Amino acid sequence: MGLEIKQALKMTQQLVMTPQLQQAIKLLQLSRLELADTINQELLENPMLEMVEETDQQQRQEDADSGGEPADATGPDGPLTQDLGVQAEGSGEVDVREQVSDEFDWENYLGEYSSATRAEESAIHEDKDAPPYESLITRSASLQEHLLWQLKMSRLDDEQMRVGELIIGNLDGDGYLQSSLEDIAQQRGVSPAQAEVVLKVIQQLDPLGVAARDLRECLLIQALELYPQHDVALDILEGHMDLLEKRQYQQIAKKLGVGLDEVAEALDIIRLLDPKPGRSVSEEEPQYITPDIYVYKIDGEFVIVLNEDGLPKLRVNNFYRDSLAKGGDPKAKEYVQDKLRSAMWLIRSIHQRQRTIYKVTEAIVKFQREFFERGVAQLKPLVLRDVAEEVGMHESTISRVTTNKYVHTPQGVFELKYFFNSGINRVDGGSLASEAVKDRIRHLIAEEDRSRPLSDQTIAEMLKKEDIDIARRTVAKYREMLGILPSSRRREPLGGLPKANGR
Numbered sequence: 175m176g177l178e179i180k181q182a183l184k185m186t187q188q189l190v191m192t193p194q195l196q197q198a199i200k201l202l203q204l205s206r207l208e209l210a211d212t213i214n215q216e217l218l219e220n221p222m223l224e225m226v227e228e229t230d231q232q233q234r235q236e237d238a239d240s241g242g243e244p245a246d247a248t249g250p251d252g253p254l255t256q257d258l259g260v261q262a263e264g265s266g267e268v269d270v271r272e273q274v275s276d277e278f279d280w281e282n283y284l285g286e287y288s289s290a291t292r293a294e295e296s297a298i299h300e301d302k303d304a305p306p307y308e309s310l311i312t313r314s315a316s317l318q319e320h321l322l323w324q325l326k327m328s329r330l331d332d333e334q335m336r337v338g339e340l341i342i343g344n345l346d347g348d349g350y351l352q353s354s355l356e357d358i359a360q361q362r363g364v365s366p367a368q369a370e371v372v373l374k375v376i377q378q379l380d381p382l383g384v385a386a387r388d389l390r391e392c393l394l395i396q397a398l399e400l401y402p403q404h405d406v407a408l409d410i411l412e413g414h415m416d417l418l419e420k421r422q423y424q425q426i427a428k429k430l431g432v433g434l435d436e437v438a439e440a441l442d443i444i445r446l447l448d449p450k451p452g453r454s455v456s457e458e459e460p461q462y463i464t465p466d467i468y469v470y471k472i473d474g475e476f477v478i479v480l481n482e483d484g485l486p487k488l489r490v491n492n493f494y495r496d497s498l499a500k501g502g503d504p505k506a507k508e509y510v511q512d513k514l515r516s517a518m519w520l521i522r523s524i525h526q527r528q529r530t531i532y533k534v535t536e537a538i539v540k541f542q543r544e545f546f547e548r549g550v551a552q553l554k555p556l557v558l559r560d561v562a563e564e565v566g567m568h569e570s571t572i573s574r575v576t577t578n579k580y581v582h583t584p585q586g587v588f589e590l591k592y593f594f595n596s597g598i599n600r601v602d603g604g605s606l607a608s609e610a611v612k613d614r615i616r617h618l619i620a621e622e623d624r625s626r627p628l629s630d631q632t633i634a635e636m637l638k639k640e641d642i643d644i645a646r647r648t649v650a651k652y653r654e655m656l657g658i659l660p661s662s663r664r665r666e667p668l669g670g671l672p673k674a675n676g677r
Contacts, residue, residue: 194519194523197519197520197523198519198523198526198527199574200212201523201524201527202526202527202530202571202574202575203574203575203577203578204578205466205578205579206464206466206481206484206485206579207464207484208578209485209524209527210484210485210486213485213486213488213520213524214486216517216520217486217488220513220516220517220520221491221494221513222490222491222494222510222513222514222516222517223488223489223490223491223517223520224488224489224490224491225486225487225488225489226486226487226488226489314456315455316455316456317345317347317349317384317452317455317456318342318343318345320380320455321342321345321376321379321384322339322342324379324380325338325339325342325375325376325379328375330372330375333362333364334368334371334372336362337358337359337362337364337368337369337372338372338375338376340358340361340362341358341369341372341373341376341385342376342385344358345384345385345452346452347452347453347456348450348451348452348453349381349383349384349385349386349392349450349451349452349453350385350386350387350388350392350452351373351385351386351387355369355370355373355387373385377395378395378399380455381448381451381452381454381455382395382396382399382400382451383395383396383447383448383451384451384452389415389449390411390412390415392447392449392451393411393444393447393449394408394411394412396447396448396451397411397443397444397447400446400447401443404439404440404443406430406432406436406437406439406440407439407440407441407443407444409430410426410430410437410440410444411444414426414429414430417429418444419663420662420663420665421663421664421665421666423437423438423441463580463587464481464580465481465580465581465582465587466480466481466531466579466580466581467479467480467481467531467532467535467579467580467581467582467590468480468481468581468582469535469539469546469581469582469583469584470584471546471584476539476543476546478532478535478536478539480528480531480532488517488520488521488524490514490517490518494510494513494514495514497510530565530567530571530575531575531579533565533567534561534565534572534575534576534590535581535590536565537561537564537565538556538561538581538590538593540564541554541556541560541561541564541593542554542556542593545585545593546583546584546585549585550585550609550610550613551610551613551614552610553593553595553606553607553609553610554597554605554606554607555595555596555597555605555606555607555608556593556594556595556607557594558572558573558594561594575590576589576590576591576594577591592609595607595608595609596608598611598642598643598644598648599643600641600642600643601638601641601642601643602641606642608652611637611642611644611652612652612655612656614637614640614642615633615637615649615652615653615656615658616656616658618633618636619633619653619658619664622664624664624665624666625665625666626665627661627664627665628661629661630646630647630649630650630653630660630661631646631649633649633653634646634648634649637649
């Protein structure tokens with residue numbers, strides 16, 4: 175059969191995502207802080223967008239409170255602003271349901287929501303006595319920088335210094351050495367004994383215990399330096415870490431030939447040591463959670479409020495709008511039109527994002543009302559499809575909405591994804607959310623007798639008596655997810671361990 179080239183027509187259908195649709199999807203899955211950063215970046219790149227000044231908003235609010243017309247709301251070119259659905263200019267705070275209304279005339283946005291040039295907006299107020307902004311910027315030193323600074327003040331020669339730099343470069347955030355000393359020695363062309371000498375020097379730097387190869391060595395370095403007189407604590411760390419991990423204190427006392435009171439005193443010393451010394455010199459800043467949505471209970475009903483604090487309030491720049499009407503260079507006009515379309519789509523996408531978040535949260539409150547009333551024990555099984563059918567959207571949209579979004583509820587702050595979990599069958603029918611089962615397991619272990627901790631099988635049998643049908647392996651999986659040790663490692667000696675010095 176011969177090969178030949180032919181032309182043929184073929185009809186196909188495919189989904190093509192426009193840049194505008196990609197932007198809308200991206201905005202949908204951003205957290206509130208990420209959205210603020212994105213808006214600020216758009217303000218820098220798009221001259222058609224501008225931010226409503228705080229003084230501008232205050233002036234309009236004062237005009238509205240005094241009973242008069244807002245300063246900028248009258249006239250054909252009145253600069254009403256669109257502030258992402260939080261506050262309508264000249265009308266004060268609006269009801270949260272109004273801000274997610276489907277009825278929004280985007281076609282007339284250019285004429286209604288634009289800005290006029292105001293003299294007071296161009297005024298720049300600066301404090302002449304304030305220090306420059308650059309002087310306020312600080313950065314904490316990393317663990318590696320902190321150790322290198324100390325290493326340079328030691329009496330090591332150049333070759334030892336290079337070995338030390340390589341060792342410090344192989345430390346993780348907790349301060350532990352991640353590479354073997356043999357590999358480091360081979361890489362620098364020195365013997366393992368020479369590398370060991372440098373390692374001992376680094377292990378004595380601040381924070382004490384860094385560059386250890388395991389937990390035992392880390393704690394032993396600190397104990398030798400801080401509590402050299404406590405022989406029992408040193409003996410436990412040197413040769414009985416396995417028994418310590420299993421809490422077999424009587425076995426430790428028997429092997430060392432000491433009493434339980436001496437073991438108790440040694441444990442008090444060991445508890446003072448830091449198992450992760452590198453954390454004390456970390457450049458990582460804590461990440462605080464700011465809720466995207468607030469759910470309040472008012473007069474027996476739950477009210478949903480979107481958190482818009484810190485989000486720039488946008489409007490279209492009137493100067494460029496006027497330039498379109500005046501004509502001029504066709505290329506310049508095309509550029510302005512392109513930026514105008516981009517600005518319009520951004521504001522529309524943000525409005526759609528806020529409306530979608532509200533709808534999804536409203537559906538979650540409807541499905542999980544008992545949780546909002548009484549807590550985690552009343553959490554019900556819920557999947558993305560349930561909410562998607564309720565709000566009339568695709569499951570992938572619900573997944574994006576609940577990503578990196580947090581809600582403040584009467585029961586605490588939770589990620590929106592927290593409310594979506596599988597169900598555990600009840601013995602007599604029905605189901606219970608897996609998170610509710612985890613919470614029950616946590617409470618059972620917290621109330622157990624430490625001398626006789628509950629095994630996974632025992633917990634499974636106790637839950638079956640409470641009408642929860644669960645297997646032992648599922649209990650073990652949930653316990654590990656909660657970060658709880660197995661029963662063999664939770665056991666305390668009968669009657670408890672004596673406290674040193676009566677503590």
